[in-house]
Amino acid sequence: MSKTVVYEVEVMFGDCDPAGIVFYPNFSKWMDASSLNFFRQCGVPPWRELIRTRGIVGTPLLEVRSRFFHPASYGDRLRVRTHVSEWRAKVFTQQHVIYRDDRVLCEGSETRAFVVHPPGEPDRIQAIPVPADIRALCCDA
Amino acid sequence: MSKTVVYEVEVMFGDCDPAGIVFYPNFSKWMDASSLNFFRQCGVPPWRELIRTRGIVGTPLLEVRSRFFHPASYGDRLRVRTHVSEWRAKVFTQQHVIYRDDRVLCEGSETRAFVVHPPGEPDRIQAIPVPADIRALCCDA
């Protein structure tokens, strides 16, 4: 079973658009931040360390699906609840649910892969199998 | 049949992350920009005008689904091809395909609604039926 980790956000004025509500790509930003925070809280070292020790550059996105139920505005305090809903050989899916108090504002499901730079090609990236030790860190004992 | 409109983007250094590739919420930003650009190119007035004349605040997102095939980096010139793939009573879906030269880097499908502020509630928004005249402007003659 995947752990669940909560990431907190306070919406800034500049996160909002002329309609006075959060400009939606900022929800993507917070899901991305919560994705990384999930790994950090599970005990996975930061990418800058993994790139040195194992060549892992990060976990870029392959697919995302999000639904938006209620808008948010500046001053709101949001919680992003994140867990891994599926592990496959080379990809995994994280589920993010964003709350203000007890109300779900939006939810998103991101499919990602661990990637490395192919030898000698620092501008390209390549998926590797999900590392078993990282997966183990993300699961309840 | 929906018109198709192309929006052009040149990727900035600051659009990219420590892996050297576009930070994915920026693709959402460009899809959002292309969504609005689509309406403008079809002859729909800007929201700041529609809010005065008809109370329409914009077209916030209800649902988005995107898939990412290849990364982009700074200096790349991208084209976002946008059309409306479905009109329903109160919502519509726009399809965005992002190219670098002839290669598809990602594609996204956004479901949106036209919204107004309910009377006396400037912080809330409410969907209205898709205006027939706006829909007509977006279709080929």
Add this chain to the structure above:
Amino acid sequence: MSKTVVYEVEVMFGDCDPAGIVFYPNFSKWMDASSLNFFRQCGVPPWRELIRTRGIVGTPLLEVRSRFFHPASYGDRLRVRTHVSEWRAKVFTQQHVIYRDDRVLCEGSETRAFVVHPPGEPDRIQAIPVPADIRALCCDA
């Protein structure tokens, strides 16, 4: 004497650029957020309330001067210490000092004005004298 208010930031992966360090406009974003947070913590209502009660739209920037001493990277926890260093008739200056632990990473000085929309011109803004009651809230008793 002006109060001093601290705003906290945790740097996200996506706040950093291909050099692995914070993309500098994000420091501007955090100073802007800390500017508003300062007023909120001093007891000034949010703009969305002030626009209704007094027509005040916000405090746009007239001038900014920032110096950068050390870079930051993702995972860093930063503190922005903000106070008002000068009140004049129609403008005021906020000083922001950004720390990681005890090290000053950058400091910025923003000159702003309280603005309203001129009657009938929702796309224009106009400076008003600094409201005396707001100024009083921002000072130590």
Add this chain to the structure above:
Amino acid sequence: MSKTVVYEVEVMFGDCDPAGIVFYPNFSKWMDASSLNFFRQCGVPPWRELIRTRGIVGTPLLEVRSRFFHPASYGDRLRVRTHVSEWRAKVFTQQHVIYRDDRVLCEGSETRAFVVHPPGEPDRIQAIPVPADIRALCCDA
């Protein structure tokens, strides 16, 4: 004499805040983009190439001073005129003036340095003397 290079921007809806005007850190973003575009148009290779051939990671900011005269809003087309106003031993200053048609909206002056990563320290950066060949590329014949 420094060359002058123009960078063009079309303001997006999402670049604007609840007051309906450009959120000011976006002006910083465009100045940063214009800074890099200046070097590219002068014939300087992109950082991703310079880091391989000469270890140069980029030109991070040491100091910025900007003044804002008029706001901009979405749909506006802006031009950023950029030149180098001063070259010193280890730093240089770029001047950016942002226009909408013939009206100056804001101007900024950025002081930057060319930096490398010190040997074995990929998370730190260090200024080097302004490379003479790069400086020559940026000046009129």
